[in-house]
Amino acid sequence: MRPVVGFAIATGFVLLVSQSGAAAGADQGAQLAATCASCHRLDGGGTGIPSIIGLGEERLNSALLAYRAIERPNHIMHAIALSLSDEEIASVARYVAAQGK
């Protein structure tokens, strides 16, 4: 099986960036993406749960905003998105989009 590539890379960035100060616009996306990984395989594999790899930053961002707005059609994504700020949505979308490349 293939490892969760994205995670290994991203947490490295978190450590690097956060040590220079979280206030300096650190990429929090990696830690947020760890939540995604509980249901979505970040190596792009798996069936049954839609893949979030290869969608692109804008589409991920707008999908999370849409899930946040209404309970239907997916109350799980609604709950997740409601807990995220605009900035958090942007950073997780940026991070996850980078995994498909």
Next chain:
Amino acid sequence: MKSWTRREFGCLTGAGLLTALSPRKALGQAKARVVVIGGGIGGATVAKYLAASATTIDVTLVEPRQVYTTCFFSNLHLAGLRPLEQLTHGYEALTRQYGITVVHGSAEAIDPAAKTVTLNNGSTLGYDRLVVAPGIAFRDGSLEGYDEAAMEIMPHAWNAGQQTRLLRQQLESMEDGGLFVLVAPPNPFRCPPAPYERASLIASYFQRRKPKAKILILDAKDSFNAQDLFQDAWNRHYPGMIEWLPAQFTGGVTAVDPKTRSVITVGATFKAAVANVVPAQMAGRLAQQAGLTDQSGWCPVDPVTFESALQPGIHLVGDAIIGGDMPKSAFCANSQAKACAFAIAADLAGSAQFPAHLFNTCYTYLAPDDAFSNAISFKPVDGKLKSVLSFISKVEESAEVRRKAARAAEGWYDAFTHDVFG
């Protein structure tokens, strides 16, 4: 896609750069040692996310078993719908891909002053940080007559593996028309919807193979998780097959008699063809011995770092903790484990910690093609983990929505176990 190893990761980011940025780990010093005790969902997740977080942390995972069989989805095995092998996971990927040292031994004692763990083979492991994920133990004497010998006759099947196989064998060899008795535990216990999902899936098996069989749930409680969804499904799928008796009706289960396979309540004795007895629970034994539990039998923790409120330097995740509004579920253990791993990594590196996001998501089977789901988010409020938002499937949902949830659940199992075990 290319495979990635920790070694390559270290080369790419530059081990020298990481070292230079780590104030507490000056050049030439040993790596920080984190020992994780318990290779269930919480422990394995902490180990993996710590190891992936930094090349400056050496992670050792202590777990007696060579493989782990998940409790979640084990009700599908009881219904004959999934082989136990498909629910069983090894630790090889954690070693191969994340460089974690997996020690297959049992932790016997913790010395918080010396910062050492003693294993059953007499060896000791030193640590800078310790994470304990001991899971659950059963409360001695909560049901008279329910000892280790009785568990082999009236299995609990609340730790997956041999007990799950045993209960499945008993259900298979039971004659049509037999009575299956399920004793449901008092709160709090591992996986609140699980006893009722178990009754539902076993009913689906009976309907296919033993249509005259009956299921009796003798509950220690007067209500249960997602009760409206379960009772609606029982009426639709298995009319007349499942009877649920709350504690206020029976007075509660007080004893069992393995010789006659009987369950004894305050008011009556029920003789079962197959009995599944799930006793009252508390934090795993090691937590009790190491002084990590309070009077409740569970472990109080800081809701941000998951550090023990009783023993500084020791963190706890999973079913053993007092999780506030967080239920004892594999998903919560996984969610807590990530927050805990990020908190430890940030602290060891002396860096700022991002606000954690904690969730529970659960798919529950009412029938093989009918599942419901829920999602809850949590935040630390005044030292406790509080539920912030909660959504759950509705009783009136269409069969198509439920069928999709049942298929999504299968995909979730694959992704989730991949997240935990690599």
